[in-house]
Each structure stands twice: as structure tokens, then as C-alpha cells.
Amino acid sequence: MIYYTILFYVFAVLAVATAFYVVFAKNVIHSAFALFGTLFAVAGLFVLLNADFIAITQIMVYVGGILVLMIFGVMLTTKIADIDIHTKNLNRIPAILFSTGITVILIFILFTTKWNIKPQVQNQETVSQIGKLMLTTYLLPFEIASIVLLVALVGSAMYARKTK
Amino acid sequence: MEQTIISLKNFIPECVLIVTILVCLLADLIVRKKSAVVAVIGIAGLFVSGWFVIGQFGVKESVFFGMVVIDPYSVFFKLLFIVSTVFIILFSLASKEIKDSTHTNEHVYLMISLTLGANLMASSVNMLMMYLALETVSITSYVLAGYMKKSKRSSEAAMKYVIYGAASSGIMIYAMSLLYGYTGSMNIFEISSILSKMGGTNPMLVIVMVMILAGFGYKISSVPFHFWTPDVYEGAPIPVTGFLAVTSSAAGFAVLIRFFSVTFLKSTTMLNGSLQIIDGIRWTEIIIVLSVASMIIGNFVAVWQMSFKRLLAYSSIAQGGYIMLGLVVANQQGLTAIFVYLVAYMIMNLGAFYALIMISNKLNSDDINDMKGFAYRAPAVAVGMGIFMFALSGIPATVGFVGKFYLFSALIESNMIWLALVGMMNSVVSLFFYIKVLKYMFLSKPDEENSGKIYYGIAGYVLLFILVIPTLLLGIYFGPIVRFAEMSAVMFGLK
């Protein structure tokens, strides 16, 4: 149990620290690599929460897909990859105060709410459960997701294509 | 398996839309240039789908394991979306901006995908399905907003739209996750019955409601979440702007009304007379604040706008405020009034946007200053625009008046007289800017260098005429739409 606790703290600290770095780094590429750390830490937390399949998907989709896309975006929009894209930080203090306010309120309501929870069941298999749900209860969203992806495909192809 | 097949039987309209999207995609790949063929296929598909939707009238069934429901409420919205999409595709054939943008026909099937998403938004009763349908609509509209990719304005509009949209839907699903944790369910009927049992005296629920309103309010461009509206309306091509103003925001209303009136009303008491709000969850007060703010900001800021598209953006923010007034009443009568108003809103806005397309095709601008003396150059179009402007401001004998009349009388009957007064005062303010457009068109002389007559093809006049007729006719003979609205104001699970 103590390993569980230690691992939780390691992943939590890693996630929060890298998330801060994503937000406040001067260099866009640094932000992208910090985001890699956050995504990885979140995947670790998913493992601790018995969501092994989601953890793998997190690595595959976010790290393998979205993050690579982001880095491509950075590279295509700057002539040199490691150049410091000039970023101004406007209204930093009000934004930070506002967000701290949100955090405090959220933490307050999270503590005062009685969640209707059971003790966690360890080592329970999720893959078969998710597979069954996907093809029964959540069949329609599963199919509609394909339309969303089709639209994204058509849209990005439209933007990327050369026009005469 | 059994249930999936039974569900598919009730899901034919959406299946037809999906097939239409794929057929249009293939046709576009074969034709490979701008052509009306793809648009015609799209419109045919929409008509077939509409035919099946009409067949669903009166059905009340929950399909696909409680993901979506078929009820008169959703049928009403589906018809609204399909009719408006048919018009918008016709507009996009007429629009010069779309013609000059790219050399293929993506817009047709993107618009049909948006309609599919909107249909699902109107019928979904599960938070997951609501989120997914909302994102289908959003992602499609991001692409459409940046459709003129050579224009800086258009890509900027798309950029702002994506950033606002993604952030606000992120806020919305955070709240949805909290609601899921609190009740242990995604189905809004189950959530409602659990909340009724527990009572709502929990500060978390207020935060959840506000955060969920951020997601839905962004779709209907209600006031604190309206910042994208003027920019996106100005940057996007006009047919797309009309589409966002009509279909996308009506879809936002569909999901907003269903979510709030199913989730936060006592499930034991049924929709007859007044509904009972779960103790402690006073969502109508939040809606009142948003609605009054939308009306006031929309109408007052519109007075200073000189770009016609921005003017229509603020006007649609204000119209959204009026529609939310109907939700505040929270009974059958309020819902009927909302439906009457939505029909009116669709006709008037489609008309106004079409007249704007005709004007800007010739003038290459949407600045009101450039429209000086337009009535001398193209009298028919100017008169049409005048009728739509009068309808939008709610002058009697137009369809806009009928909508406002039903809304305000629903408010007065539930003793919310001050809200009705605020609404009426706002209508008076809105007269200023709608009339301002007409003043420029009719009362000022055109500049010397461009005062020649402007002619349009016969098809253009016919389409304008088709939109003018219901605006005037339904303003006088409004029995049918009121009866249709009364029949449709029935939601699944609420008697």
C-alpha cells in the first residue's frame, strides 16, 4: 500500500510541475516536451486507478498522436525549430488570481460534497467490460465518433490542400 | 443485438443523412470541380431524411440503450434543422464568397454533417451523447468558419472559434464529470430522479450548472460566452454565418432546454401546469440573469455597428436572450412560445442572410455605408430586406411579432411582468438599428460613381420571394405554426 501512496505522489507532483512548465515556459518546444511529462504522469495515475486500458490509450493517442501533431505544428510554423517564438504575457496577475479563486472554490466543493462511492476494487479487468459496453450501450456514440473523425479528416485535408 | 435492430428502425433519418454525406463525398471526388450536382444530391438526401422525420411524428421511444429519444420535441427540431440546411445549401450555390473559396464542394457535406450533429443534439438524453453531438456540430463549424482559406479574416475567425469552443466545451465536461460522480449516472432521467431524492442543497450543483451553461451558452452565444460571435460572424462566409445563426444556435437551444428541464425538474411531477424545480436548485434565476444580459448587451451594442454581419451577430445574441425568456417560464406554454419563436427566428434570419448575400455579391462588402441608396439600384432586394428587418424587430403583421407575442404573453401569465417589460423595452431599442439599415438603403441617395441599376437572375428573386411569403403570411395567419408548436411541445419522459 505504501508503494501505491508513494507512486501517487510521484505522479501527482510530476503532473503538476510539468503542467506549470507547459504554461510558463518561454520556448514552445519546451512546453511541448513538458506536456509529454504531464501526459505520461496522467497515464501513470490511470494505472493506479485500475484503468489499464485507458492508460495505454492515453500513451498511444495523446503522446503518439496529439503531441506529435503539436510538435509538427510548432515546426511548420517556425522557420527554425528551436527558435523562441515571442510570447507576450498579458494580464498575468488577474488571470492567476481568477484561476486560484476557481481552484479554491473547486477544492471547497469537492471536500464538502459527499460522493456516493464504494471502496476501490483492485486488479479488476477492464478491457472486456469496456469492449462489451462499447458495442452495446455505447454503440451509437462509437459510430458517431467515426463521423467526427471523418469531418476532421475532410476539414484538415481541405485546409492543407493547395489552391490554385 | 435485438435492441440495436429495433433502434435502427427509429434511426432511419440519421442513417439517411450519413449515407448522403458519404455519397456527396464520393460525388465530390468524381466531379472534382465546383458543381451543382453535389449540392443537388445533398438536398435530395435532406428531403428523404425529412420525409422519414415527418413519419416519426407522435412516436415516443427511447432508442440505442437510452442514448437518444424520439419524441415530438426532437422531431420539431429535426425538421427545423433540415429545412434550414436545405436553404443554406441553396444560399451557398448563390454566394460568391463560397464560389471563390475552394474549387470543390466540401461545404455541402460538411453542412449535412452539422445537421446530423444538430439532430443528435436535439434528441440525446445522455451526457456523453450530448457532448459528442455538440462536438460534431462544433468541429464542423470550425471548418466551415475558415472555409475561405485565402482570406485572413476567415482563418482568424476559425482560429478564435476553435479556441473559445474547445475551452468552453472543456469547462462543460468538467462539470459533467462532477455530475456523473455525484449521481453515478450519465443518463439525464436517472440523474434527475437521483437528484430529486437527494434534494439540491449543495453548492456543487450551482457550480456545475454554471459550468455546463458555459458549454451550451457558447453554442447559443448567450452573453458571458458571446465573445466569439461578432468576430466569427464577420469572418465566416455569409451562408456559413447564416447557418451558425440558425441551425447551430437552435441546436444549442434544443440541448439546453432538454438538459435543464429534464435534469433539474422533479421527475415525479409531470409537465402539466407548472413544473416543480428540485428544491435548492434554482436554475431559472441563472437563466434570467443570462437572458436579460444577452438582450441588453445584444441590442445596445448593435446600435453602433456599421458592419451588417456584426449587426446581425449582436441581433442574434439578443434574439437568443428572448428565446431564453421562454425557458424561464418552465411550463408547456413557455415551450410552445419558444417553438413559435424559433420558427419565426429561422424564417426571418434565413431571409435576412439571403438578402445580405444578394447585396454583398454585388457590392463585395457588408458595410452599411456602402449600401447607401441601395433601394434605388435594386428595389426588390431592398424591399425584401426591409420586410425581414421589420420582422426581426417584431412589427405586427410579420412572423416576428407572433413569436414575441407568444413569449411575452407566456411570461405575463406566469406573473413575470417585469421580465416581459424588459423584453418589450429591448424590442423598442432594437427598432433603432434595424431601421438604421433601412434608412441607409431608402433615404440616402447612392454615390454618383456607383448608382447603376443592379440585376439578379430569376432564381435569386424566386428564392427571396419564397422567404418573404412565409414572413408575411405567417404573421397574419399564424394558426398552423401555433398548433404545430403546441403538438411538438412534448418531451419524452415528461408526460
Add this chain to the structure above:
Amino acid sequence: MNLWLFILMLSSCDIRFILLVLFLNLSLLLINIMIDINFYLILSAILFAIGVIGVLVRRNAIIIFMCIELMLNAVNISLVSFSSFLGNSSGQIFVFFVMTVAAAEAAIGLAIVISLFRNKETLNIDEINILKW
């Protein structure tokens, strides 16, 4: 806290030593608390707020997209933790759809970024000023 350690800590007047001892004590304290759902929820709230700060403060479009991904990750943590503690898999399914939509949104967003960059060579959304606010 151990009394001897406390005396030792005060007597050595070395700030680094005092901090080390405090840190060790704090970690012992934290490790002995059972990790329940509130820990995950607070972590998710903090990540969410960091994402919101980023969206409000940063002006580079790509970084804003990254911050939106942070917000979505916070949502995913809260969904998975609820799903795990409620013993109900729907939350995990929701996470799949959030990921799908995030991927689609990132693809569209970056396509728009690149199209914008072709038209005008900046990504700072303050410099995107043809349209007024």
C-alpha cells in the same frame, strides 16, 4: 514528531537541516494518509486551473491548444477516478470519447493554425487584429 529530533533540529540552527527534517516529517505524514478519491479530485482541479490560467494568459495559439489538452486531461482524471471509485465503467468510456474529440480538435486546430500562418506570419492572437473585439 520525534522529540529528540525536534531538539536536535532546533539546536543545530542550520536552515537546510531544519528544512530536511520538516520535509521528511511531512512526507511521513502524507504517506500514512490513505489515498482516497479526494486526492485525485483535487489533483484534477489543480490541473484544470493550470490549464485555465494557460488559456487566459498565453497568447501563442499552439500553447493555448496544449493548455486545452491539460484541461481535458484534468477532466479525464476526474472521470476515471469517479469510474474507479463508483465501480461503474461509463466514466472510462467517456474518457475514450474525450480523447477522440481531442484528437479531432487538435487536427482541425493545427490545420487552421497553419492556414493562418500561410496568410499572416504570426501566431500571437493579439497580433491577429483585423477583427475587433
